[in-house]
Amino acid sequence: MEAVLAKYENQINVFSEFLEDLPDTDEPVWVLGECYNAKTEKTELLSDVHSRLWFTYRKKFSPIGGTGPSSDAGWGCMLRCGQMILAQALVCSQLGRAWRWRAEGGQPEEYHRILHCFLDRKDSCYSIHQMAQMGVGEGKSVGEWYGPNTVAQVLKKLALFDDWNSLAVYVSMDNTVVIEDISKPCGWQEPFTSRETPEQACSHTDGNRATTCPHSHSDWRPLLLVIPLRMGINRINPVYIQALKECFKMPQSCGVLGGKPNLAYYFIGFVGEELIYLDPHTTQSAGEAEAGSGVDDQSYHCLRSPRRMKITNLDPSVALTHVVVLFKEIQMKRNLRMFELVENHPPHWPPFVPPTKPEVQTTGAGMSLPTRQIQ
Template structure:
């Protein structure tokens, strides 16, 4: 704990007080405020969207690094075989005393520098179990979609500037003082949209590039996929398209936070409007119950074969937190080979959860604002010609792990599965059937009992004739 008179130095508070931090100071502040998780449950396997990873054979020295700024300078071609160490932090910090009253921001930062030195030195001499490098490669290869800025304005509605409680005060003030012509950033309100985009983007990535794809290969295909989510009205799955459908069909105005239901409806509608992506979307109207008849009506083509279909299940697994009876079932869902992750799952914000270890979930955090990428012309076929540069593509990836205990998750979430064909569908049903009955989240039934079947023509006459016999 800090002594009386000392305040907690968060990156946001430093920015509010106009304190300019160099890269070294930023890393030191992040070291304390937002430390990277360490592999302190290394006996437990890690499951990342159906793939299992075990503890690395040898420990790696602990070292501190913030959000990896060296990704753009790294040789992308070596990503899949590189062994990367991850930072950790100690469980204790040295106490400080002060008799001079509250410090200025500058002196407080200096104190943090002095404090960090002995801890960093002691950490350099220690070691911690390494994160499996194959898991880090897998994690880094997932598309990470975050807040963006400087994109073409999203028009506001009268509701945006009103006192509607569904729009935060900060968003209303920003719309009145800064984004007067429309929203040019989704910071503060677009996290559920970004999490939904990430779930959809990685679904398409699996279809186009395969589950085993890793960074550094197929840059042209990756660029063209990312371009589908560019922050521009003409991109098929841009935030502009999400907001427009949310306003016209879901009652969500620009600047209003989406929930899992609105996100799933937007995904379904936008995918249906873009059949060229080769995907279908099945969403349930009854929580986590999947009805085979209705699913196949969406998934099957004219010949009766199942085409790649994204199943989206909007669930609520408790009141304020995930009820413990669901813990094991929720963790098991990310072991399914068909899993494409979970969007939502944190109070008043949304993340994209893609892996689990023990009782913790690893996630991609959309709450970082980056300059937008606009759509680019498709490649001409030249190997060196891509819609986006490797540096631009690097903003859609991170090797920086973030972890959350299941007890801290919000119970409202959007769960996704990709079913590619009939074999995938049968395997998904088997996975659900063989799971623990206690706290089971997903159920598969033959048909929706609330939908009345259309009677065959002439059936009523046949019954009357039978009664007369």
């Protein structure tokens, strides 16, 4: 089986369209809300890209579910991209967007705790083991290819078991982000509008501003907002291209989950008409994670130049992601023409039920070859 998967991976490396070197251009380069000049700020730009946690195919980890696959090569690329997006949200909430990784070490304790959440071990909160088995509850057999929305649903459920980060995950429906529904998993229960901070909302119910408001910023749980979209039928509609670019300019951006048919990439920015992405289609050994000591964190950072692809080659099925650390950051551009932002839960929708811890599926760990073309 590993020989078959390696064959397909080699085909990907030969035939995939990517551009390795950064262009020599005066056009701004945007990476997750930060703007760079490729000519004068190349070092800073590469440092930013290299600091993103990079999750790829791994092999030789303990079998998923005890009897399942010991490698995700050929089927786990969308799961790995989901890990990268969630890791970026955790980095922003725990370390801040300005944090940079240094190859020589000396990273804060929070960085190491975040990294250990994603190691390929069954006891790591966001490991490939946990994601694959949680996917069984979404109708996916272990070894089956996922789409962006399914990965988002898996992350939403797994986040409920992460007591350290206390990160909430909200997945929008029907291209609509409902502010009222976002507030519930984040700990804010009173009526409000997106133009108010929690403190302002408290002032409506208690005229005494000296009174301590129970819903302060410290009570607002960090939120990963995931917006699955379909931006065309067979290929991306050109009307969405500029709006997609604007999303990468937003300070709260955690990137975009998408790619080409059966090929998942983690898009982190753009330059001109090209998207910048991290590619999970590299198989590395997971042996150092199982050893439990001296994890080689350099293998979790992509130290080469970021890859690029033309925006017009993007598959129209994507998921936009944003991290909301403070309530006031819930403000979003309303003219993106990609999704709708509304204050209240639509009355014709089913009632919104905040997610609760599901029962973890431990069966179905047998290998299921993807029904689509293997990526």
